[in-house]
Amino acid sequence: MPPISHGFHGRRTDAGERDRVPPGQYVTHDFPVLSAGPTPHTPLESWTFQIRGEIDQPKSWTWEELTALPSDRVTVDIHCVTKWTKLDTVWRGVSLDTLLDGVDTSAEYVLAFSDGGYTTNLPLADIRDGKAWVAYEFGEEPLEPEHGGPARLLVPHLYFWKSAKWVRGIELRANDEPGFWEMYGYNNYGDPWKEQRYAGD
Amino acid sequence: MARVADVVSETARAKSLLLDPPDWAGHLAGQHVDVRLTADDGYQAQRSYSIASAPEDEHLQLTIERIEDGEVSPYLTDDLHPGDELELRGPIGGYFVWRESLGGPVLLVAGGSGVVPLRAILRHHRAAKSDIPVRLVYSARTQADLLYREELESFDTVITLTREEWSGHTGRVGRDLLEEAAWPLADHPLVYVCGPTGFVEGVADALVAIGHAANRIRTERFGPA
Ligand SMILES: Cc1cc2nc3c(=O)[nH]c(=O)nc-3n(C[C@H](O)[C@H](O)[C@H](O)COP(=O)(O)OP(=O)(O)OC[C@H]3O[C@@H](n4cnc5c(N)ncnc54)[C@H](O)[C@@H]3O)c2cc1C
Numbered sequence: 001m002p003p004i005s006h007g008f009h010g011r012r013t014d015a016g017e018r019d020r021v022p023p024g025q026y027v028t029h030d031f032p033v034l035s036a037g038p039t040p041h042t043p044l045e046s047w048t049f050q051i052r053g054e055i056d057q058p059k060s061w062t063w064e065e066l067t068a069l070p071s072d073r074v075t076v077d078i079h080c081v082t083k084w085t086k087l088d089t090v091w092r093g094v095s096l097d098t099l100l101d102g103v104d105t106s107a108e109y110v111l112a113f114s115d116g117g118y119t120t121n122l123p124l125a126d127i128r129d130g131k132a133w134v135a136y137e138f139g140e141e142p143l144e145p146e147h148g149g150p151a152r153l154l155v156p157h158l159y160f161w162k163s164a165k166w167v168r169g170i171e172l173r174a175n176d177e178p179g180f181w182e183m184y185g186y187n188n189y190g191d192p193w194k195e196q197r198y199a200g201d
Numbered sequence: 202m203a204r205v206a207d208v209v210s211e212t213a214r215a216k217s218l219l220l221d222p223p224d225w226a227g228h229l230a231g232q233h234v235d236v237r238l239t240a241d242d243g244y245q246a247q248r249s250y251s252i253a254s255a256p257e258d259e260h261l262q263l264t265i266e267r268i269e270d271g272e273v274s275p276y277l278t279d280d281l282h283p284g285d286e287l288e289l290r291g292p293i294g295g296y297f298v299w300r301e302s303l304g305g306p307v308l309l310v311a312g313g314s315g316v317v318p319l320r321a322i323l324r325h326h327r328a329a330k331s332d333i334p335v336r337l338v339y340s341a342r343t344q345a346d347l348l349y350r351e352e353l354e355s356f357d358t359v360i361t362l363t364r365e366e367w368s369g370h371t372g373r374v375g376r377d378l379l380e381e382a383a384w385p386l387a388d389h390p391l392v393y394v395c396g397p398t399g400f401v402e403g404v405a406d407a408l409v410a411i412g413h414a415a416n417r418i419r420t421e422r423f424g425p426a
Contacts, residue, residue: 002245002288003202005238007280010246011272024237024247026272030425033398036296038405038415083235083247116415146402184295198293 020077021085022192028084031147036180039145040115040166047150049134050169051099054107059099060169063150067136069094074133076156078163079192091154093135096127096170107172111179112153115166120179121188122155122162124172131157134167159190159197202286206260211348214267215314216278217253219260222289227256230325231298231318231393231421234263234291238273248273251317251395251421252292255324264348266314297393297421299325305333305391306384310374310404312340312396315423316348319395323356338382340374340400374400376407386412395421 013021021027044063052058061069073092079085110127113119126132135154136143143149148165155162161181182188187196195201203222211217233251254262267278281287299307299322307326309319316339326335336357341347343365353360359382361370370378384390392413394404401422408418 002237002239003286004241005276005287006241006285008238008240008246008276010238010240010244012244024245026246032424033402033422035420035422037418037420038409039402040415082249146398180296185293 017087020087022079023195024197025079025083025085025192028086030084031086032080032082032084033146034080034082034161035146035165036118037116041145042115042150042166042168044150048168049099049151051103051172052169053111053172054105054174055103055172059103061099066094066134066151069098072133074135074154074156076154078156078160080160081186081190081197085192090139091133091135092137092140093133093151093154095130096132096134097130099134100128103172105172107174109173109176110170111173111177112164112167112170114164114168118164118166118180120153120162120164121177121182122158123176123189126158127153127155127170131155157191159187159192161186162190203261203289205281205283205285205287207283208281211264212346214278214346215264215348216267217262217264218277218281218287219262220287220289222261225261228252228261228292229295229298229300230255230321232292232294233318234261234289235293236263236273236277237288237290238276239288246273249293250277252321253317255321255328257328258324264314264317264320294421297395297419299391299393301326301329301331301333303391305335306388307333307335308383308390308392309335309337310339310379310392310394310396311337312374312400312404313342313346313423314348315394315396315400315421316341316353317395318421319393320349320353322393323353327356334384336382336384338374338378340396374404374407376411379404379407380411383408383411383413389414389417392418393421394418396423398422398425 133154136151153164203220207219209217237247250263253264
């Protein structure tokens with residue numbers, strides 16, 4: 001038990017929410033932003049989403065094609081490594097299961113890649129079985145650029161940097177390779193419930 | 202646990218904590234630490250604070266601006282005294298840093314308390330006797346809100362105020378001021394932008410619009426507003 005910060009009381013999370021807030025996180029009603037550089041603005045006409053790497057026939061969707069696919073409306077809690085948690089966020093997007101349907105691959109990892117050169121790595125299993133989406137609406141509105149629009153990955157069970165903003169595709173990989181924040185000292189996997197914030201956690 | 206060596210008032214709303222963390226392995230200018238507070242029933246809250254000191258400085262310095270209804274910052278600015286202990290973790294962050302090998306010329310653009318890690322970069326630059334050109338553009342509300350004013354005026358600093366008329370620049374950091382203050386694009390300046398999210402978005406967009414390469418712009422967003 002760490003020493004007491006005398007005189008510190010803090011703002012408790014409501015009892016009803018407490019078991020939804022991972023260790024070291026606090027509930028916010030804002031939507032803070034974490035990015036390493038400027039926000040890219042890619043025109044939708046030239047936007048595509050690709051699946052490449054360990055796949056016989058790489059796949060690609062235009063904006064029109066992707067948004068015409070069956071989509072899910074998902075309500076999830078999101079957890080940012082900078083300590084905020086936002087409960088009951090509402091998104092619309094295409095499940096990675098839909099995009100990976102029929103893809104035969106020996107890959108066990110993916111590297112998601114984005115406009116601006118940003119990447120993040122995940123085990124393939126973590127984006128399958130209803131765990132991940134390519135999301136393009138937030139709160140019933142088109143996703144704003146500063147929050148990753150036109151589309152971002154949504155992988156709510158991991159810290160939110162894994163939900164790559166401005167996502168343009170995934171590379172299927174036999175080997176795990178650290179992405180952008182992972183190379184700069186953040187945890188390779190990022191489970192908020194185990195508080196895996198930084199390398200070595 | 203770091204011992205608080207001293208608490209210094211910077212402005213009416215901001216204080217610096219001078220800390221002595223045991224076994225501190227050093228940091229890079231631009232990095233931050235995570236501070237964790239524990240109430241007597243075990244409840245904990247954590248926030249990130251940039252390191253204001255250069256790696257060469259004697260104490261590890263944080264500068265905290267008090268957010269009126271904040272959970273953590275009022276405790277740090279009002280309730281800590283020399284001799285108290287503070288739990289920290291770090292240094293954290295490997296991208297929003299400057300060291301001489303990254304080169305330049307370097308442009309630093311700060312909004313409000315976003316000047317904290319950029320001040321660490323300036324101090325490190327001076328301590329390392331680097332001759333890479335470095336300039337700071339610093340936006341604050343009023344003169345009374347300026348952090349480290351005297352020290353910053355000993356560097357190549359351009360100050361703009363958004364809520365006070367004075368003899369210097371006024372208004373937000375936009376394309377005009379950036380075009381005037383930035384190094385020539387041909388020199389591929391390396392730019393660091395830090396402050397509230399809206400400030401960083403605006404400045405980074407303006408830099409891209411006037412021709413700066415997106416991969417030469419590094420940003421750190423402190424939070425809302
Ligand atoms: C990498 C990083 C480095 C940081 N470095 C510093 C630093 O060097 N100095 C510093 O003072 N802060 C810094 N911050 C911000 C700091 O982590 C806290 O967010 C801030 O102190 C507010 O915490 P709080 O608990 O007092 O307020 P909270 O209880 O978290 O927030 C209370 C209210 O204030 C609003 N609020 C939160 N932050 C701000 C803000 N910055 N401006 C205006 N309104 C706000 C919230 O929306 C909320 O409504 C940094 C943040 C990050 C991510």
